[in-house]
Structures are given as C-alpha cells and as structure tokens.
Amino acid sequence: MFQKRKQRREYFEASLMKMGMELEAARSVVDEKLLFVKVHMPWDMLCTYAEVLHIKMPIQPNDLSTTSSTFNFLSCITKHFYPSEDLIAKETEYFTAPFEKDRLEYFYVKDRDLFFTPSMRSRMAYYILSRAPYEVRGNIKKFGVTKLLDGGVYKAAYPLHDVSGSEESKEDECPNERYLLYNEWAHPKSFYKMQPLDLIRKYYGEKIGIYFAWLGFYTAMLALAAIVGLACFIYGYMTQETSTWSKEVCDPLIGGNIVMCPQCDKECTYWRLNSTCESSKKLCIFDNYGTLVFAVFMAIWVTVFLEFWKRYQAELEYEWDTVEFLEQEEQPRPEYEAKCNHERINPVTRVRKMPIHMYSNIIFFYITLTFIVLILASVVAIIVYRLAVFFSFSTRLQSDLKELEPFKEYVTAQMATSVTASIISFVVIMVLNILYERVAIWITDFELPRTKTDYENSLTLKMFLFQFVNYYSSCFYIAFVKGKVVGYPGQPVYLLGKYRNEECDPGGCLIELTTQLTVIMGGKAIWNNIQENLIFRYCTRVGSEKVIPRWEQDYQLQPIGKLGLFYEYLEMVIQFGFVTLFVASFPLAPVLALVNNLFEIRVDAWKIITQFRRMVPEKAQDIGAWQPILQGVAILAVASNAMIIAFTSDMIPRLVYYWSFSVYPYGDHSSHTMQGYINNTLSVFDIQDFSNKSRYRDFRYPPGHHRQYEYSIYYWHVIAAKMAFIIVVEHIVYLTKFVLSYVIPDVPYTVREQIKREKYLSQVILHETNLKLVTKRLKPVADKILKHNEDKEEEIMDLHF
Known part of the structure; x- marks a missing residue:
C-alpha cells in the first residue's frame, strides 16, 4: 500500500511539472516525517489557464459617471459605520473582458505580480490539481487531488493564508489582507461596521x-x-x-x-x-x-x-x-x-x-x-x-x-x-x-x-x-x-x-x-x-x-x-x-x-x-x-x-x-363595545352535579334549544x-x-448601462485584434499582388515605347 501511494504521488507530481507547474519540497520543522510540497504557477501558465477558465480581467477604468446619492449629506455620520478608508481603500472600478493570451496588450496590466489576484491564482492552481492524472492503466485514467486525499496519498491540499490575521502589529506599516479583514471585520470592536x-x-x-x-x-x-x-x-x-x-x-x-x-x-x-x-x-x-x-x-x-x-x-x-x-x-x-x-x-x-x-x-x-x-x-x-x-x-x-x-x-x-x-x-x-x-x-x-x-x-x-x-x-x-x-x-x-x-x-x-x-x-x-x-x-x-x-x-x-x-x-x-x-x-x-x-x-x-x-x-x-x-x-x-x-x-x-353583535342599549348601532364578549364565546352544557350550568369554549346552541349542541348562527x-x-x-x-x-x-439602470458599455468595449477590442490578424495574414498576398501589378505596368510602358 505504501509503495502504491508513493508511485501515485510521484506520477501526480510529474504530471504537474509536465503541465508547467513548479514544485518545491520542504521538510516539516515539527514532524520530520511530514513533507510539504509547495506549488507555484509561472506567468505564462497563469495566462494560459486564465484563458481556459474565461476569467474576466480589466481592460480600462470605468469612465461612466456615477450619480451621487441623495443621502451624501449624512456621510459625516455614516462614515463611522464603514471600515477605515485609510486601511481598506475603495476598489477602482474597471471594465473587464474574458482574458485572451494573444491579446495581452489590450488588458490593463500595471504589474504582472498583481495582475492576477491571489484568489484567481488559487482557483487556477486547484483547477490543474483537480485534473492532473496520478495513474494510467490502459484506457483508464485516474486523476484529481481529491481522490489522492481520499486515498491517503496526501494529508491536505490548501491555499496559503497571509500572515496571522490576529496579530496586533503591522509589518512594514503595510498590513496584509488577512490582517485587515481580522481588524476591520472579524474583531469584536468592529461589530457595528459594514462588511468590507x-x-x-x-x-x-x-x-x-x-x-x-x-x-x-x-x-x-x-x-x-x-x-x-x-x-x-x-x-x-x-x-x-x-x-x-x-x-x-x-x-x-x-x-x-x-x-x-x-x-x-x-x-x-x-x-x-x-x-x-x-x-x-x-x-x-x-x-x-x-x-x-x-x-x-x-x-x-x-x-x-x-x-x-x-x-x-x-x-x-x-x-x-x-x-x-x-x-x-x-x-x-x-x-x-x-x-x-x-x-x-x-x-x-x-x-x-x-x-x-x-x-x-x-x-x-x-x-x-x-x-x-x-x-x-x-x-x-x-x-x-x-x-x-x-x-x-x-x-x-x-x-x-x-x-x-x-x-x-x-x-x-x-x-x-x-x-x-x-x-x-x-x-x-x-x-x-x-x-x-x-x-x-x-x-x-x-x-x-x-x-x-x-x-x-x-x-x-x-x-x-x-x-x-x-x-x-x-x-x-x-x-x-x-x-x-x-x-x-x-x-x-x-x-x-x-x-x-x-x-x-x-x-x-x-x-x-x-x-x-x-x-x-x-x-x-x-x-x-x-x-x-x-x-x-x-x-x-x-x-x-x-x-x-x-x-x-x-x-x-x-x-x-x-x-x-x-x-x-x-x-x-x-x-x-x-x-x-x-x-x-x-x-x-x-x-x-x-x-x-x-x-x-x-x-x-x-x-x-x-x-x-x-x-x-x-x-x-x-x-x-x-x-x-x-x-x-x-x-x-x-x-x-x-x-x-x-x-x-x-x-x-x-x-x-x-361589529355585529355588540351594541349599546336602545339600538345605538353607532357605538360598539367588547363588553360581554367572553360570555358570548362560551357555550352551555347541562350537568346534574351542580345547580348552575357548565361552560366550554365553542359556539353551540344551549340545552333546551330545538337544535341544542349544534353550531349556532354566530359560529357560521x-x-x-x-x-x-x-x-x-x-x-x-x-x-x-x-x-x-x-x-x-431586478437590475438597476446604472448597472444595465455599464454592462452595455463593457460589451461594446469588448467588441471593439475583438474587432481591432481580428483586423490586425487579418491584415497581418493578407499583407504578403497584398504585397505580391501589388508587385505583380507594378511589373505589369512596367511591361505595358515598355511596349508602349
């Protein structure tokens, strides 16, 4: 069993490297028998799988003007109920389009290290880990880290956290995202604040x-x-x-x-x-x-x-x-x-x-x-x-x-x-x-x-x-x-x-x-x-x-x-x-x-x-x-x-x-009262143990009535x-x-306009890219036709002279 697990692990890791991943092993500092395998995705691989997963990336900042809220005058009060903007800055809005590796120049890339967010990187890495084979027998291929976890080949697979979210000190005065979430969201002192x-x-x-x-x-x-x-x-x-x-x-x-x-x-x-x-x-x-x-x-x-x-x-x-x-x-x-x-x-x-x-x-x-x-x-x-x-x-x-x-x-x-x-x-x-x-x-x-x-x-x-x-x-x-x-x-x-x-x-x-x-x-x-x-x-x-x-x-x-x-x-x-x-x-x-x-x-x-x-x-x-x-x-x-x-x-x-049965005496129907309501909700039952009558909750005719114990008109x-x-x-x-x-x-008007604007920009980028590709392909043919026409013109001129 141990040998089989080892073979599956080696085949799986070889498959990952063949797909382009970079692996790094590290021995545990607590348990020497425990080995950690760190997975890295280079830039080219990130671009490839971002296109495979149709991840939408920014193409340009949102240029549509946003309407100001009618409650802006309350901002001096409401700002205390939001996370501190000094720590959690407001996200810049971008128009986005599905990423394509061949059209990288059209996307808004300021820094390659920050272009793909950590959540995107983790999602792409898990996509690969879920589909990398670990065993092949004839036409049967077994794959996926989930199966390896279930079979005990690996003990766990997870993305890494930032540095501890509960620590009280900031590192280099640039707190990481986990620290910000802990301090401005999960900490009891922030219970009254809106969520980031x-x-x-x-x-x-x-x-x-x-x-x-x-x-x-x-x-x-x-x-x-x-x-x-x-x-x-x-x-x-x-x-x-x-x-x-x-x-x-x-x-x-x-x-x-x-x-x-x-x-x-x-x-x-x-x-x-x-x-x-x-x-x-x-x-x-x-x-x-x-x-x-x-x-x-x-x-x-x-x-x-x-x-x-x-x-x-x-x-x-x-x-x-x-x-x-x-x-x-x-x-x-x-x-x-x-x-x-x-x-x-x-x-x-x-x-x-x-x-x-x-x-x-x-x-x-x-x-x-x-x-x-x-x-x-x-x-x-x-x-x-x-x-x-x-x-x-x-x-x-x-x-x-x-x-x-x-x-x-x-x-x-x-x-x-x-x-x-x-x-x-x-x-x-x-x-x-x-x-x-x-x-x-x-x-x-x-x-x-x-x-x-x-x-x-x-x-x-x-x-x-x-x-x-x-x-x-x-x-x-x-x-x-x-x-x-x-x-x-x-x-x-x-x-x-x-x-x-x-x-x-x-x-x-x-x-x-x-x-x-x-x-x-x-x-x-x-x-x-x-x-x-x-x-x-x-x-x-x-x-x-x-x-x-x-x-x-x-x-x-x-x-x-x-x-x-x-x-x-x-x-x-x-x-x-x-x-x-x-x-x-x-x-x-x-x-x-x-x-x-x-x-x-x-x-x-x-x-x-x-x-x-x-x-x-x-x-x-x-x-x-x-x-x-x-x-x-x-x-x-x-x-x-x-x-x-x-x-x-x-x-x-x-x-x-x-409204129907309670009126004051002398037929004054304009004045109503609830007096006598309790007695009206109780029906009478004839017993012999007491001189008076016993009551129960219901609307039935009393004993002695020709329809005794049947439902009364009030019931209906x-x-x-x-x-x-x-x-x-x-x-x-x-x-x-x-x-x-x-x-x-269901969809606000401003959101509909932004969606239309984003689709328009995506079509423009697609059109320009395709136009360049077509121009690039047809240029040799056009040059050849142009050269041929020039040669014909020269021949005609020679014959003319």
Whole structure:
C-alpha cells in the first residue's frame, strides 16, 4: 500500500511539472516525517489557464459617471459605520473582458505580480490539481487531488493564508489582507461596521463574498422588522391589563362565576374561568390588533427584502464579473469526468458525456417519503406524550369547585407539559437531521451532477424539503390542527380510541404555538452556537511563528468541510422560515433573529480568518437554489399568517362580535363595545352535579334549544368572516407583492448601462485584434499582388515605347 501511494504521488507530481507547474519540497520543522510540497504557477501558465477558465480581467477604468446619492449629506455620520478608508481603500472600478493570451496588450496590466489576484491564482492552481492524472492503466485514467486525499496519498491540499490575521502589529506599516479583514471585520470592536465585501471577495473569492453579502443584507433588513415587531410586543404588553376580554376573565364577578367543563375524562375537575387570568393576559400580549398589522407588514417586508436583494445581487454580479459565469466558466466536477463514461448524442454538441442516474429520483422519493413518515410519527408520539402526561397530572388534582388552587396547579402542569414536549420535539428534530443528512449526500453523489453548482442545488432541494417538514410540522400541527377536532363535552373525539383528543391551553393555542417557536428557534440558535464555539476544536500551535513557516501554521488549522457554506445557508433559511411563516404568533421572532445574526456574522468571520485553513476560492453568480426557496417561503408565509390569525387567534371572533353583535342599549348601532364578549364565546352544557350550568369554549346552541349542541348562527358568522379575511388579505398582499415586483426592477439602470458599455468595449477590442490578424495574414498576398501589378505596368510602358 505504501509503495502504491508513493508511485501515485510521484506520477501526480510529474504530471504537474509536465503541465508547467513548479514544485518545491520542504521538510516539516515539527514532524520530520511530514513533507510539504509547495506549488507555484509561472506567468505564462497563469495566462494560459486564465484563458481556459474565461476569467474576466480589466481592460480600462470605468469612465461612466456615477450619480451621487441623495443621502451624501449624512456621510459625516455614516462614515463611522464603514471600515477605515485609510486601511481598506475603495476598489477602482474597471471594465473587464474574458482574458485572451494573444491579446495581452489590450488588458490593463500595471504589474504582472498583481495582475492576477491571489484568489484567481488559487482557483487556477486547484483547477490543474483537480485534473492532473496520478495513474494510467490502459484506457483508464485516474486523476484529481481529491481522490489522492481520499486515498491517503496526501494529508491536505490548501491555499496559503497571509500572515496571522490576529496579530496586533503591522509589518512594514503595510498590513496584509488577512490582517485587515481580522481588524476591520472579524474583531469584536468592529461589530457595528459594514462588511468590507470587496476585500472579502478578493481574499476568499466570490462564493464566500456573496454569502456574507446576503447575510449582511438580510440582517440589515431584519432591523426594520425587529423595530416594528418590538413595538407590537410592547403595545400588547402595555394593553394586557386594560383589555376588555382579559378583564372579564379576571373579574371575580364574571370569570369567577363561570364554571368550565373538565378537559379530560373522569379525573379532571370542573374549574372557574378566572383561574386562567394569567394565561389570558399573556394571550393579549401576542393576540391583539397590533399583531394583525404586523403580520400584514411582514408580508410586504418579505417582498421588499427579496426584490431589493435581487437588485443588490445584480450590482455585485457586475462588479465581481459573474454576470455570464454559469454559461462561460464553470467546469465539470472531477468526479463527473472520472465516473461518467456513458455517451449519448446531443443535438448541440453531437457527443457529450452524460451520467446514468435514472433510478436516483425514485430512490430519493421513497427515502424522503420514509423520513417524512418518521417525522409525522414523531409528531403523533409527542401528542401521545402530552396526553399521557396531562392525564397523569390530572389524576393527582383534587376536584373541588370552590377552591381555585387545584386548577392553578393544573395550568402550571399543562404549561410544563407543553414546554417539555417542545424540548423533546427539538431533540427528535436534531436526531432526524443527522440521519437524513447522510442519506441526502449519498443520493446526490449517486446522481453524479455535472458541475459543483448542480451538485449543491440538488443537495439543497433535498435537504430543505426534509428540514421544512422536520422543523415546521409541529408548529403547523399546533397552529391548524390542535383543538380543532375535539367535539363537545357530550361527545368528545378520541385519539387511538384511548386518549381524548387534545384541546388548546386555556389561554388558547396561540400561546402554545409561541412556546413551540421559542423553544425550537431559541434551541436551534443555542445549539448552533455551541457547535461553532464551545465544541470547536481550537488549533494548537507549536513554537513561534518566526520558527514555523506559513504553510505549516496553516496545516495546524481546521480544514473546511466539503460542502463549504451549505450549512450556514441552511441555518439562515430555516431561521427565515420561522421569522416569516409564524410571525403572526410571535412578533419577537425578528428581534431574536437580528440579535443572533449580529453575532453570526462576526463569529463566522472570526472562524474563517483565524481557525480555518484558507478555502479554495470559487466563483458564484448568486445564492443558487436558495433564491427560489426564499421566494417559495415568502409566498407560503402570506397564507400561513392569514390562517393563523383566522383560525388560531381570537382576532376574527372579536371583530365579528364588535361589529355585529355588540351594541349599546336602545339600538345605538353607532357605538360598539367588547363588553360581554367572553360570555358570548362560551357555550352551555347541562350537568346534574351542580345547580348552575357548565361552560366550554365553542359556539353551540344551549340545552333546551330545538337544535341544542349544534353550531349556532354566530359560529357560521365567524367562519364566514374568517374565510373572507383570508381571501381579502391574501389578494391584497399578493397584489401588493406583484406591484412591488413590477415597480422595482431586478437590475438597476446604472448597472444595465455599464454592462452595455463593457460589451461594446469588448467588441471593439475583438474587432481591432481580428483586423490586425487579418491584415497581418493578407499583407504578403497584398504585397505580391501589388508587385505583380507594378511589373505589369512596367511591361505595358515598355511596349508602349
């Protein structure tokens, strides 16, 4: 095995030198058994592969005048929120064109050593390393450093960092890019500053740059949503004591005289409505008219966020030369080229390698369906757990109508059951995530996508589909299923023929949904931070940096995962779903997301600068498959929040009562009141154990009515109002979204003009170059024809004389 590895290593290094690379070996100063091979690319080779990869290089400075911003007068204030221009100068804008070695004189080359950026050099070097052969057997050729790493031939392959980004001193008063990024971006003292995106892109490549650009833009937009959400929360908190319905519940003369039916069979007690006074006040914090306004605001906010992100992304695409990246530059993955040996006729290229993965979609469908069934089974198991624990607590309570303490214990027990069920649900979610992640990666590898972008998009769709069901299924259950099919005291509905179906908390299902969201959203953020920080294995350095060379210091750092930023995107998109899908029940969600993201940006920056090896720079045009996923979540959020307000909260019944059934005496329909609302929402059930009647939450006719225990006319008014609310709100919001999408163009006007100017200059250069080549080729022929004509003229003149 050792001999085989040695042969592969020697053949691979010989292949690299044959392709034009320069190799240099260095022995480790820490471990004598460890040998480092440094790879260098000479100028001529850089030019060759820059043309192969269609890398766009500057041809001349941007000569289009930029319009001044209307907010320039605030620059004296805003400049403090940007990185220091003395350290990070603003990048000069250039018009660019795909590099061509034969037309070097047309490109803007001031210094050959600085013409190609370090990220470009690293990308070209990795392209060669991924395609250099290490073994040839007959017609079978094996190639790529990735396979050598997997086979243990090499331990690692990585680009070199600049000098340590965490050191406090500047060398020669000219700090390197890594130091600047650490000092002006990752350091805690710079938490309030905007991100130096151009420098991030220059050092790490476009793919890292576009992620942090998106994360920063999303966090900035969250600030507005957080302010409005916090205002709605404060409004609910301030009005919980003055709310008419909470006052009626807490009033001993109203809520204290209303006896409620037991919420389980045999063991549960009758209880007085004012026992739920505290729950009713908590409900008023989240279920008020401000929440309705905030839900509509968030529906508009998400549209504005996505539309302005597309504009900002278009600007970055032009500035970072990725407008035509997918069509021109992205090369096939080495795994695709190595494994794909099936050819089929293509109408465009006539012959093209195509992978055989006809069964991958079928496998994916059945495996995903199996995991979704597991998720639904876990949801049912959590329901059974809640019912069993609730029943266990109920057997310990005393059934005394006059004493209120037993039911207060019952309310506490029910809340404890809800919280513990949410925690168990969170643990199940994390376990299923680990299992499904491995399966999703295996299926995607089996599919054999052609490019890395295709690979990531395919994996993204698989992972998000599962994560969507995994994270949100319990929330959808509480919002739209729980407490909706319970029957009434005379005819309850049973689950599994044993347990009486779940009813909502006395404060309503909205409180339970808020609890579930808080536990899952907060638990996920805490768990991710534990993974990223507390459990993070810090690299250990031996000796000092003056003794250990740069390449060996980088070897001691953590390697970046194969999926790169995939999990960072997934974490943020799941958070985006919590912020938008259920915001009607939890207006503080944007606040929590904002606080988390402010730390997330700096923690991620600190990790990649100080704790990880420098990753191979990659090109990226946009955020990939995450863009349509965000758009899909935004569309679903409108319907989700409208249905939460209609079916989970008490907003619509209150409005129906206020405008239709509540008027002051003597027929004064111009004056409305909420007095008597609580009594109106309760139905009467006839019992023989007490002289008075018992109540339960529903809209049914009382005993003695010719349609007793059937739904009352008020119920149908409420249902009609709920459906009308959903239809009206959805149409208004979707119309607004359509108008905003039409009014806000995806590509700014200035960017379109710059793209046209750049294409024109590229065509001019191409025309002039071709004209010179044609002139150079035809000159000998033209000279010969001219010489021939001159000889003919001389002969004619001689004959004439």
